[in-house]
Amino acid sequence: MKVPAGTTAGEAVAGAGLPNKGPEAIVVVRDAAGELRDLSWAPESDVEVEAVPADSEDGRGVIRHSAAHVLAQAVQDTFDDAKLGIGPPVKDGFYYDFDVDRPFTPDDLRALEKRMKQIIKSGQKFSRRRLDSVEEARAELADEPYKLELVDLKSDVDTDEVMEVGGGELTVYDNVDRHGEVVWGDLCRGPHVPHTRYLPAVKLMRVAAAYWRGDQSNQQLQRIYGTAWESKERLDEHLEWLAEAERRDHRRIGAELDLFSFPDEVGSGLPVFHPKGGIIRRELEDYSRKRHEQAGYEFVYSPHITKDALFKTSGHLDWYKDGMFPAMHLDEELDADGEVRKPGQDYYLKPMNCPFHNLIYRSRGRSYRELPLRLFEFGSVYRYEKSGVVHGLTRVRGMTQDDAHIYCTPDQLQEELKSLLGFVLDLLRDYGLEDFYLELSTRNEQKYVGDDASWDLATEALREAAASSGLELVPDPGGAAFYGPKISVQARDALGRSWQMSTIQVDYHLPELFGLEYTAPDGSKQRPIKIHRALFGSIERFFGVLTEHYAGAFPAWLAPVQVVGIPIADEHVEHLREVADRLRAEGLRVEVDAGDERMQKKIRTHTTQKVPFQLLAGGQDVESGAVSFRFRDGSQINGVPVDDAVAALTGWVRRRENASPTAENFPVVEPA
Template sequence: MCVQDLDKGDHVNLIMDGMSTPINEQTTGIEFYQKQREIVALRVNGELKDLDTDLAALPEGTQVEGVNISSDDGLNILRHSATHVLAQAVQDTFPDVNLGIGPFITDGFYYDFGNIDAVTPELLKDLQKKMQRIVKEGQTFRRRVVSEEEARVELADQPYKLELVTTKGSDADGASVEVGHGELTIYDNVRRNGDVAWKDLCRGPHLPTTKLIGNGFALTKSSAAYWKGDQNNDGLQRIYGTAWPTKDALVAYQERIKEAERRDHRKLGAELDLFSFPEEVGPGLALFHPKGGMLRHNVEEFIINEHMKRGFEIVYTPEITKGGLFHTSGHLPHYADTMFPPLVADEERDAEGNVTKAGQDYYLKAMNCPMQNLIYRSRGRSYRDLPLKLFEMGHDYRYEKSGVVAGLTRMRGFTQDDSHIYCTPDQAPQVIKELLGFFDDVLSAFGLSDFYLELSTRDTEKNQDKFIGSEEDWAEATRVLQEVCESTGLDLVADPGGAAFYGPKVSVQAKDALGRTWQMSTVQYDFNQPERFGLEYTAPDGSRQRPVMIHSAKLGSVERFIGVLTEHYAGAFPAWLAPVQARLIPVAEAFDDYVDNVASKLRAHGIRVEVDHSDDRFGKKIRNASKEKIPFTLIAGGEDVESGAVSFRYRDGHQENGIAVDQAVEHILDVVARRVNDVEGERLV
């Protein structure tokens, strides 16, 4: 997108690609871009504005850029405009509705409503039809600046809007607003005859007209919600939708959603007998079945070996500890809401059962670093010991709300491949650089090589009480992480306010086969815990110095990683990971001994093999192997036995006949050893 300069002289010129275009006194963005329907808003000196902004009124030197509806900003404006159309349709259906907020979100939007009936699929259909009529009307979005008093008068029948006007809170976009610190604006939806059809307190910007929403939108679902996300507040109905620039783009999105549902790891976990989530166990806790257990073992064995290759030392720490440890680390003061309530132990009672001595509070651990700090502190350390690399497969527990747990991707009990490197400040940049290389090696091995980096820092304007440590320490830690990340050449995205309470972090955001982004590996620079635990090392000059602590997890959570892999591969795991790597199927019972001998040869080389000696017909055995997504199905009949061969049948239906047994074994071993991650790469030819 080209940037345009506005220069004022006798007239204003708009400079685009080196060409000077005169701007008349009343020229707006709508008039200037009238032949470019894809331009739906302006970016004026970096700030998004409505397209009807008066260009001639802008001061000299103003930088102006057209916003394409297909850009990220354009899509957000499209979707937020659709929320206003949705809210208008709802208020037309329920005149006494209490309007909440209606932000755009990834791939869509939602709006919260109070004082309406429960949302049914039938209601969603009716609302979508009303939205279509509003869109076809071509209502104009018009922005008005209002005073606080004017806003109160106009929104007198809307309690949530009044709260947003009179208190620090969120506007209709879900963005922070404070009265007296910026303009209050209302957007009117105006019909062609000049009548105001609907209005909402909103920061904007919006599309010029509802017509630009077109037919690329759909309502998708509804859910319960609470005003401002607080369960102590009013219960609301939240209606979700999606919007795209064209009908084709909407259909493509809907197809991606269907594919995502087909790949849902919870569905595949049941179909492939990998894992389950019984109600008797509780939300956020998984049971791994034998095949899922083997898959998990393969993942854990790989990551443990990769740590060992890089000089990490394995440690083990208990899953429960006295609460004082988490006070020392700072987790209880800053992280208590995410930890399970304490258990009381060590109390003493008399014969009647009365407590005679108070017990200690014990907590399930939510993280491993405090205990690894104790291992570091267990004896004196010299600069010659650094960097010291400790690593464990730590079993952690976090008290996630039952409404947010989701299969393996959001759990209450999980395993982290958690490491902590203790080093000098001078060593930290190299340590972090090596960790980023480690992340690349690991994710690439699993076929997740498309990723970028995200730097999470302390927000300097909000939530100051969330973070501990001095400005100087935060600045230095952030500088080191940023410089190392930039040196990799990978894309780096800022995430203000997303840091852990004790220090900034970098996370790897990896894309799966559907283009969805998942947070995977993380590295955090911690200057706080070494101070809180009194960690020291003897420097070359004999002085006692404080080490830096570098947290990292390569997979993140093992369970979550397996959930992502399951969806990425749609359950068809690469042969090196698959719980069952090969299945032998005899064409008839007469060939049972032959396939058993072939299976023995494969097992002797460590290949995970099954032989189907069931009473099922041959065709069903083949279908079963396909449904279970077995990488290599080896078939043997009379001709194969006579020639000492087998026939290969692959997951994509491709088949190769008459392959000598030794060649078949060698091929499977080669594919497994090379960790081939694509289906075509598993073929012999």
């Protein structure tokens, strides 16, 4: 769309007949440089622009930023002493930080949301105004100490916060009422929607504490989170999505299904797995072991602690020490006078398995004929995550990684990466994850070791392997570890959320540090290339992700209890026990509920516990040598001969079907 010189973008939008109401309403435009501009923007010469609708990601970002201004206005209308922090849009919403005398309460949130709706209904305009100097800004914002601090940052062009305030200039957005009176304003870069009626669906969500500019040495502020959408329908969908995410929260499900817990006596981020959780974890690990054996991996084991010299050699004490638990000073010996006879040394809990695998490789001479050498370990590692970051199983301090390190020649690198990526994706699919994309993390220019040439070779090798997969590749500039670039497999779960799963890193550096060699065909000593690979990332995190993906209704092959027998009356118990014995002989996990509760109560209990198969039996089933199936969704198949039932159940579990069985998809007679 063209915006002629001297014409506002809004006038051009109207002239083009583009919508100004509803989810497709144009809220801003994007100029040729990619910058978003208000509809009140009038270029000095003719320009081509792209119209940005409310229901696009950029459009929603503008809506949410505008909603944050309305929130700030509502807060200062309600709390005279409130001082403003910052209020950016974030994923699915916005927040604004305030310095107030007391924390906000739930009643405050309800009152503020009501005031926001009044402001929105009044149709205030967002009007951009340029400040001519820092001095003018200081005078206007004299009562806003945090805004004054941002203004002062404008004089330091090297400070990132400059771009948060207004790019190359200082600007204010005024909220102007229907009478043309400025009723509120905020230092802001923009852009914003034309007026508040473009904010049809806003809701405040929660309050949290936050430190000014993220620094704990600064003042603690009150942060209000909200969400805003282009329509009431999209808001309702989002709220339902949030409710479903809450229902799937692995911490709640873990307690309800008796899978794991986090005892205070053990410590933050250190889970213990209960018997039922232990079954699921064992199945996850056992299947992974089987697939690794088939793919030519060799299993190794390493201790949980080591002398500090190992991590000095690897560089972890230089680059990763903040993520490690403090040292344990051991082995010191004193004489009878208390004098040190033998000095002690520092030991560390290991945060990584890879240095140990280097020692295994180096333990004897290696030939090119042994390469690629694939070492694999379920290795427990420990990382000192800050308490505010620890979250259930998905961010822990003690974890078990399914860690592999592949040592190969340069000629083998590309084929090994492609094969490895295929192996990773196939194995994740076996656990029921299907929707993937890849992320390529490149060098952090402030935190890396090694030479440019090896980094370039490693990065291009990963890029080529990623391209061969056919999956979308998203750049992650600066996200690599200090020793090499990586590809991470991002998997979307049942709610569409992305989780980082497997990582594949190419490392030229650590083989150099550890002096790793192999004898080449010509007898020369050559340096191998090392590939780091974690498939689950960690067993704990993968367990948490799968719990939420399946909402606790694990596939039958993973379920702690796969089959439960429920008799209609006591005289039917023995029949079900005989069926259970046959299923156990086939390796299935079976229980018979012979308790005193009524049958319907038992059905509700085991449905709540998400058991995939319930076998019911009454007098007619006993007489005909049959059972009736009941599934999680409440559907049933009645009168299935026991032989067919055993064959169908055994086949379903052995095939590792990931679908939840129902009367429609479960074959009661196994095909020949």
